[in-house]
Amino acid sequence: MFELRNRRLYLCTPLREDLAEFVEAVIRGGVDIVQLREKDGSAEAIREGARVLLPICHEANVPFILNDDAQLALDVGADGVHVGQDDVSVSQCRALLGSDAIVGLSTHADDEFDQGLLEDVTYLSAGPIEETPTKPGRRGTGLDYVARAQARSDRPVFVTGGVTASSIALLANAGVQHFVVVRALTQARNPYQAARELRAAIDLALG
DSSP states (O other), X not given: OOOOTTOOEEEEEOOOTTHHHHHHHHHHHTOOEEEEOOSSSOHHHHHHHHHHHHHHHHHXXXXXXXXXXXXXXXXXXXXXXXXXXXXXXXXXXXXXHOTTSEEEEEEOSHHHHHHHHTSOOSEEEEOOSSOOTTSTTOOOOOHHHHHHHHHHOSSOEEEOSSOOTTTHHHHHHTTOOEEEESHHHHTOSSHHHHHHHHHHXXXXXXX
Protein backbone atom coordinates (compact mmCIF):
# COMPACT_ATOMS: atom_id res chain seq x y z
CA MET A 1 0.00 0.00 0.00
CA PHE A 2 1.27 3.46 -0.90
CA GLU A 3 1.76 5.95 1.92
CA LEU A 4 0.26 9.30 0.90
CA ARG A 5 1.31 11.63 3.70
CA ASN A 6 4.49 12.72 1.96
CA ARG A 7 2.93 12.92 -1.49
CA ARG A 8 2.14 16.52 -2.36
CA LEU A 9 1.30 17.01 -6.04
CA TYR A 10 -1.74 15.14 -7.32
CA LEU A 11 -2.68 15.27 -10.99
CA CYS A 12 -6.19 14.66 -12.28
CA THR A 13 -6.11 14.16 -16.03
CA PRO A 14 -8.70 13.33 -18.65
CA LEU A 15 -7.95 11.17 -21.64
CA ARG A 16 -5.84 12.94 -24.26
CA GLU A 17 -4.00 11.99 -27.42
CA ASP A 18 -0.59 12.35 -25.80
CA LEU A 19 -1.61 10.72 -22.52
CA ALA A 20 1.52 8.62 -22.03
CA GLU A 21 3.97 11.38 -22.94
CA PHE A 22 2.09 13.94 -20.85
CA VAL A 23 1.99 11.83 -17.70
CA GLU A 24 5.61 10.75 -18.08
CA ALA A 25 6.61 14.43 -18.33
CA VAL A 26 4.69 15.65 -15.28
CA ILE A 27 5.92 12.75 -13.16
CA ARG A 28 9.48 13.69 -14.08
CA GLY A 29 8.57 17.25 -13.08
CA GLY A 30 7.35 16.24 -9.61
CA VAL A 31 3.81 14.83 -9.75
CA ASP A 32 3.59 11.98 -7.24
CA ILE A 33 -0.06 10.83 -7.56
CA VAL A 34 -2.01 10.38 -10.80
CA GLN A 35 -5.76 10.05 -11.23
CA LEU A 36 -7.48 9.33 -14.54
CA ARG A 37 -10.72 11.32 -14.48
CA GLU A 38 -12.68 11.11 -17.70
CA LYS A 39 -16.35 12.07 -17.58
CA ASP A 40 -17.20 11.78 -21.28
CA GLY A 41 -15.22 8.84 -22.64
CA SER A 42 -16.50 5.32 -23.10
CA ALA A 43 -15.73 2.62 -20.58
CA GLU A 44 -13.42 0.93 -23.08
CA ALA A 45 -11.54 4.17 -23.76
CA ILE A 46 -11.06 4.71 -20.03
CA ARG A 47 -9.95 1.10 -19.63
CA GLU A 48 -7.38 1.54 -22.40
CA GLY A 49 -6.15 4.80 -20.84
CA ALA A 50 -5.72 3.04 -17.53
CA ARG A 51 -3.74 0.27 -19.18
CA VAL A 52 -1.42 2.89 -20.65
CA LEU A 53 -0.91 4.80 -17.41
CA LEU A 54 -0.57 2.00 -14.90
CA PRO A 55 2.91 0.80 -15.95
CA ILE A 56 4.14 4.39 -16.34
CA CYS A 57 3.05 5.24 -12.82
CA HIS A 58 4.34 2.05 -11.24
CA GLU A 59 7.73 2.34 -12.90
CA ALA A 60 8.02 5.74 -11.17
CA ASN A 61 6.59 4.46 -7.83
CA VAL A 62 3.56 6.72 -8.28
CA PRO A 63 0.09 5.50 -7.25
CA PHE A 64 -2.48 5.33 -10.06
CA ILE A 65 -6.11 6.03 -9.17
CA LEU A 66 -9.28 5.83 -11.22
CA ASN A 67 -12.20 8.20 -10.79
CA ASP A 68 -15.65 6.88 -9.82
CA ASP A 69 -15.48 3.27 -11.04
CA ALA A 70 -14.30 0.85 -8.35
CA GLN A 71 -15.02 -2.21 -10.48
CA LEU A 72 -12.90 -0.89 -13.33
CA ALA A 73 -10.16 0.01 -10.86
CA LEU A 74 -10.18 -3.61 -9.72
CA ASP A 75 -10.25 -4.94 -13.28
CA VAL A 76 -7.23 -2.95 -14.47
CA GLY A 77 -5.20 -3.30 -11.27
CA ALA A 78 -5.31 0.37 -10.28
CA ASP A 79 -4.06 1.29 -6.84
CA GLY A 80 -7.40 2.74 -5.86
CA VAL A 81 -10.45 4.79 -6.67
CA HIS A 82 -11.68 8.29 -5.96
CA VAL A 83 -15.40 8.83 -5.43
CA GLY A 84 -17.69 11.80 -4.93
CA GLN A 85 -20.63 12.36 -2.67
CA ASP A 86 -23.09 10.91 -5.20
CA ASP A 87 -21.00 7.96 -6.37
CA VAL A 88 -20.73 4.41 -5.03
CA SER A 89 -20.15 4.42 -1.27
CA VAL A 90 -16.76 4.24 0.40
CA SER A 91 -17.78 1.01 2.13
CA GLN A 92 -18.65 -0.60 -1.20
CA CYS A 93 -15.33 0.51 -2.67
CA ARG A 94 -13.47 -0.89 0.31
CA ALA A 95 -15.35 -4.19 0.16
CA LEU A 96 -14.54 -4.56 -3.53
CA LEU A 97 -10.93 -3.35 -3.54
CA GLY A 98 -9.71 -4.54 -0.15
CA SER A 99 -7.97 -3.03 2.83
CA ASP A 100 -4.76 -2.06 1.01
CA ALA A 101 -6.40 -0.06 -1.77
CA ILE A 102 -6.44 3.72 -1.86
CA VAL A 103 -9.97 5.09 -1.47
CA GLY A 104 -10.39 8.85 -1.74
CA LEU A 105 -13.53 10.89 -1.12
CA SER A 106 -14.49 14.38 -2.31
CA THR A 107 -16.00 16.79 0.22
CA HIS A 108 -17.35 20.30 -0.28
CA ALA A 109 -18.75 21.26 3.13
CA ASP A 110 -18.08 20.72 6.83
CA ASP A 111 -20.78 18.09 7.31
CA GLU A 112 -19.51 16.06 4.36
CA PHE A 113 -15.96 16.25 5.68
CA ASP A 114 -16.99 15.21 9.19
CA GLN A 115 -18.88 12.23 7.76
CA GLY A 116 -15.88 11.38 5.62
CA LEU A 117 -13.69 11.16 8.70
CA LEU A 118 -15.96 8.37 9.94
CA GLU A 119 -15.45 6.39 6.73
CA ASP A 120 -12.62 4.00 5.88
CA VAL A 121 -10.99 6.45 3.46
CA THR A 122 -7.29 6.77 2.75
CA TYR A 123 -7.56 10.49 2.06
CA LEU A 124 -10.15 13.21 1.60
CA SER A 125 -10.26 16.07 -0.86
CA ALA A 126 -11.62 19.49 0.09
CA GLY A 127 -12.81 22.17 -2.27
CA PRO A 128 -12.89 23.42 -4.89
CA ILE A 129 -11.65 26.59 -3.23
CA GLU A 130 -12.87 28.59 -6.18
CA GLU A 131 -15.21 27.77 -9.04
CA THR A 132 -13.52 25.78 -11.76
CA PRO A 133 -14.57 24.55 -15.22
CA THR A 134 -13.61 21.03 -14.20
CA LYS A 135 -16.46 21.06 -11.65
CA PRO A 136 -19.30 22.83 -13.52
CA GLY A 137 -22.04 24.13 -11.23
CA ARG A 138 -19.99 23.63 -8.08
CA ARG A 139 -19.58 26.85 -6.10
CA GLY A 140 -16.22 27.58 -4.54
CA THR A 141 -15.88 26.69 -0.88
CA GLY A 142 -13.40 29.43 -0.04
CA LEU A 143 -10.16 28.99 1.84
CA ASP A 144 -11.73 28.90 5.31
CA TYR A 145 -13.37 25.55 4.67
CA VAL A 146 -10.22 23.81 3.53
CA ALA A 147 -8.27 25.31 6.44
CA ARG A 148 -10.84 23.92 8.89
CA ALA A 149 -10.77 20.55 7.15
CA GLN A 150 -6.99 20.37 7.23
CA ALA A 151 -6.85 21.30 10.90
CA ARG A 152 -9.08 18.48 12.11
CA SER A 153 -8.13 15.61 9.81
CA ASP A 154 -6.15 12.55 10.80
CA ARG A 155 -5.64 11.66 7.13
CA PRO A 156 -4.17 13.56 4.18
CA VAL A 157 -6.42 16.31 2.80
CA PHE A 158 -5.88 17.14 -0.87
CA VAL A 159 -7.12 20.60 -1.79
CA THR A 160 -8.72 21.28 -5.17
CA GLY A 161 -9.59 24.33 -7.23
CA GLY A 162 -7.32 27.17 -8.20
CA VAL A 163 -4.03 25.51 -7.29
CA THR A 164 -1.23 27.27 -9.19
CA ALA A 165 2.44 27.88 -8.52
CA SER A 166 1.55 31.42 -7.37
CA SER A 167 -1.26 30.31 -5.00
CA ILE A 168 0.62 27.57 -3.17
CA ALA A 169 2.27 29.82 -0.57
CA LEU A 170 -1.12 31.23 0.48
CA LEU A 171 -2.62 27.76 0.69
CA ALA A 172 0.32 26.45 2.69
CA ASN A 173 -0.10 29.32 5.16
CA ALA A 174 -3.64 28.03 5.73
CA GLY A 175 -2.27 24.59 6.58
CA VAL A 176 -2.63 22.92 3.20
CA GLN A 177 0.03 20.28 2.52
CA HIS A 178 -1.43 18.32 -0.41
CA PHE A 179 -2.41 19.89 -3.73
CA VAL A 180 -4.59 18.68 -6.61
CA VAL A 181 -3.97 20.19 -10.04
CA VAL A 182 -5.84 19.88 -13.29
CA ARG A 183 -5.62 22.88 -15.63
CA ALA A 184 -2.25 24.09 -14.32
CA LEU A 185 -0.79 20.98 -15.93
CA THR A 186 -3.30 19.78 -18.54
CA GLN A 187 -3.36 23.21 -20.23
CA ALA A 188 0.35 23.92 -19.84
CA ARG A 189 2.42 24.48 -22.98
CA ASN A 190 5.31 22.71 -21.29
CA PRO A 191 3.86 20.21 -18.80
CA TYR A 192 7.25 19.14 -17.49
CA GLN A 193 8.29 22.69 -16.70
CA ALA A 194 4.87 23.49 -15.19
CA ALA A 195 5.16 20.47 -12.89
CA ARG A 196 8.66 21.51 -11.86
CA GLU A 197 7.43 25.00 -10.98
CA LEU A 198 4.53 23.63 -8.96
CA ARG A 199 6.81 21.21 -7.14
CA ALA A 200 9.37 23.89 -6.39
CA ALA A 201 6.64 26.14 -4.97
CA ILE A 202 5.36 23.31 -2.78
CA ASP A 203 8.82 22.40 -1.52
CA LEU A 204 9.58 26.04 -0.73
CA ALA A 205 6.26 26.66 1.02
CA LEU A 206 6.44 23.49 3.13
CA GLY A 207 10.13 23.84 3.91
